Amino acid sequence: MFSYHPPVKHMRYVLNDVLSATARLRQEAGFADLDAELVQQVLEEAGRFTSEVLFPLNASGDKQGCRFENGVVTTPDGYADAYRQFHEAGWASLSCDPDDGGQGLPQVLNCALEEMMVSANHAWTMYPGLLHGAYTCLRAHGSEALKQAYLPKLVSGEWLATMCLTEPQAGSDVGLLRTRAEPDGEQAYRISGSKIFISGGEHDLTDNIIHLVLARIPGAPEGSKGISLFLVPKIGPDGARNRIVCTGIEHKLGIRGSATCSLDFDGATGWLVGEPHRGLAAMFVMMNAARMLAGAQGIGIAEAAWQNAERYAQERLQMKAVCRPPERQSAAADPIALHPPVQRLLATQRCYVQGGRMLLYWSGLLLDLAHASADAARRQQLEQLLALVTPVVKAFLTQKAFDGASNALQVYGGYGVITETGIEQYLRDVRVTMIYEGTNEIQAIDLVLRKILADQGRTLPMLLDEVRHTAQDEADGPLAGHSCLLLSLTRELAAVADALHGAARARPELPHWIAGDIVKLLGHCLIGWMWLRSARVSIRLHEQDPAFHAEQRASAQHYFTYVFAETQEALAVVRACLG
Template sequence: MFSYLPPVKHMRYVLQDVLSATRRLQGEAGFDELDDDLVRQVLDQAGRFASEVLFPLNASGDRQGCSFDNGEVRTPDGYAGAYRQFQEAGWAALACDPAHGGQGLPHVLNCALQEMMISANHAWTMYPGLLHGAYACLKEHGSEELKRRYLPRLVSGEWLATMCLTEPQAGSDVGLLRTRAVATDDGGYHISGSKIFISGGEHDLTENIVHLVLARIPDAPAGSRGISLFVVPKIRPDGSRNNVLCTGIEHKMGIRGSATCSLDFEQASGWLVGEPHRGLAAMFVMMNAARMLVGAQGLGIAEAVHQNAERYARERVQAKAVVRPPERGGHAADPIILHPPVRRLLATQRALVEGGRMMLYWSGLMLDLAERSPDAARRERLGQLLALVTPVVKAFLTQKGFDGASAALQVYGGYGVITETGVEQYLRDARVTMIYEGTNEIQAIDLVVRKIIGDGGASLGLLLRDIADTARAERAGPLGRYAAALATLADDLGAIGKRLSTPGATTPELPHWIAQDVLQLVGHGVMGWLWLRSARASLDDRDADTGFHDERLATAAHYFAYVFPETAASLAIVRQCLAGDGVAP
């Protein structure tokens, strides 16, 4: 039977031992009341909610899916009750400002909450998944009236939110959108147009749904520069139903319990968020939060399938192992976990799951420090780093999450494709994560063109200096081999960044051709850096829990021996292209 056990011990290890999150949040971000006991309580309670409330609805929700009838959407049985428990427990408010009813806890703890909920039930988690992004967008760009009207109810979870960008003719290229907004005499707007692929666009979990909609004001400039952002609620402030109609839901290969809706807006009442024609800048606050969430989806899926693949490998008996422990004696066959190819699959999964957790939580910690550090220069530096790594978190973790789900299914063999085993659902659920919130190809182009070339390699330089400093400190010690490999990659990335950022040094197309390879290099640069820090933490703390820390050290060794060398192929491609030998006509 497929199961899920929240990995709270490793979560605490990442937060406390690897990232020193509690100490840094207290000292640098003003979370004075935060301590390790509070962190443990939050993780324990979040794990209990995920495993005991959400996970039992996962397979049944996938089988049942959502139903649609005359504009109304019904979610799978149990979803609404689980949402009430989520709301009543205050999970929606976890990392929100107490001024709006939030608990005021760090974003990094919300990353942990999201990971566990996704591991337990990806489809259900889609519904509250955009709450924090909508909250952050309105908090930063909304008028005082919009903040007063919507923030408390979003923070409490009384209302849910959506992000309405995509149209039939305008997917990733939002500059092609046609939805129109016409000013009304009362200071609002009438919104007219159609949106598709809207997660949670209609459902039965909350009475109201707050749609954040991109649209054009008449005479707006063409392209993305002419887009504005509007709040368009399902229920108007006077209690009447707005002119927002769900015209259907998609029937999908995965996340079937999540309602993916088509919406028609017919002179629907809306209110401007931020400045006219500056809608994308405001929406990017929500989009960046969503990209972090999707990275968490890759991690959460990989964690759940790895747990089950490892358990199955201990139970499934097939053939004699090449080397078997003495206690196997005269048995005719061995558990498949004793076979080296299976052990390698599982060890690689573990390395990517634990490395992915460090990457996600490090990003969440940076978000906390970038928002709350008293040092303005420090906030700016961390903001640069966060902008650089956000597309990496999204694309790298979702690709590795899908790869992990595929590897887990491989461990199951023929049983993996059978619905009852559970692993095939996670593979189906994982596939869309590499597409929505900006395809992974777009994330790679964003990294290379907008972030690396766009600032002349300055942000990349900040990251590489941090990596090089850690590697330098470990060169002469027992982790010297890992440090040397990481330092070499940092040097290579620095040279690539410098070349790409030199005006006229490449053809206009070349950065786009190699963008995915550069993203893989940066992803392994960050993950390798964090694995080096993890190995140092486990060496220092080994006597406190020898078995646990020896597992971390063994996994670090596997990462650097079998996973980190992926960088060689990406480096070869990038170097060849930069030399002029690898660009397609």
């Protein structure tokens, strides 16, 4: 039987010990009441909700899917009741500001919640997945009237939200969009056009849905510079249905319980969010939150897949292992978990799941520290670091999640492709994370062109200095081997960044060719940094829980022995291209 057990112990270890997130946040304004006990309580309650309420609906929701009839979308059985419990328990407001009715807890805890929800039920999580991004966008760019009218309902989760960018002819290139916004009086606009691939564009979970829609005002410049952002509710302030029609839902490879809708806006009433022609800047607040969510989705899927592959490997008996333990000398066959090729598959999955979790939560911590900092220069520095690592979190973690789910299915062998075992659903579900919220190729180009080249060499050296500082501290101790590898990679990355500036001027297409390799290099640099930090902490805390900390040390060793060598292939490609 497929199962899910929330990894609360490792989450707590990452938050409290590896990242010292609880202690660091307590020093910031707004988090003085945060302590390890509160973190534990939130994690346990989130684990209970996800494993007991969401997970039992995962397979059935995938099998049943959504139903569409005459513009009405019905979600799979149990989804609406699960959302009612989510809303009533206050999960939507977890990391929202208390001034807006939120609980004021850190975003890093929301990362943990999102990870657990996706592990339990990726499709269901798509419905509230954009709530926090919509809240942040409206809070930063909405007028006072819009914030008063809509923020409380979004914070509480009474209403859900969507992000309406894509059109049939305008996917990654949003500058091609044709949706129009005609002024209608002093404040309102009439929105007309069609949007596709809208997650949760219509459903039966909430009475109202708040659509954040990109459109053009008459006379706007062509391309992305002429796009504006509008808030367009399904139900208007007067209680009447807005002129928005769901024209269909997609039948998909995965996340089948999530309604992916086509919407027609036929003169629907909307209100401008932010400044005219500055819609993308406002929407990027939401998009960046969605990219972080995609990283959390990757970790959540990979965690559940790895858990079940590991359990199955302990149960499945096949052949005699090369190195049999004494108690199995007379057995006819051994669990496949004793065979080295399977051990390597499982150990590598663990490295990416747990290392990726550390990277994801560190990114969430950056967001919290930036938001809480009263020092403008420090806040800008943290925001620059977060902007640099966001495409890595999205692209690297989702790629490794897909690889991990595929390797988990490999452990199952022939049974893995059979629906009843459950693992094939996770492989199908995770695939879309590499595509939506900006494909991984676009993330790679964003990293290289906008975050490294256009940055004039400011932020990447700052990040590499942090990694280097940790590695240098361990250069003469028991982790010297790990430290040496990591220091070498930081030097290589710095050299690549320097060479890329000159090479790009001579060959403008070159950064596009090697962007994916640079994502891989920086992803391994960050994951390696996290495993070095974890190993250091586990040496110090070994006596508190010898088995757990020995396992963490073993995973760090496996990562640097068997996994980190992937950087050599990427470096070879980059060096060859740079000449």
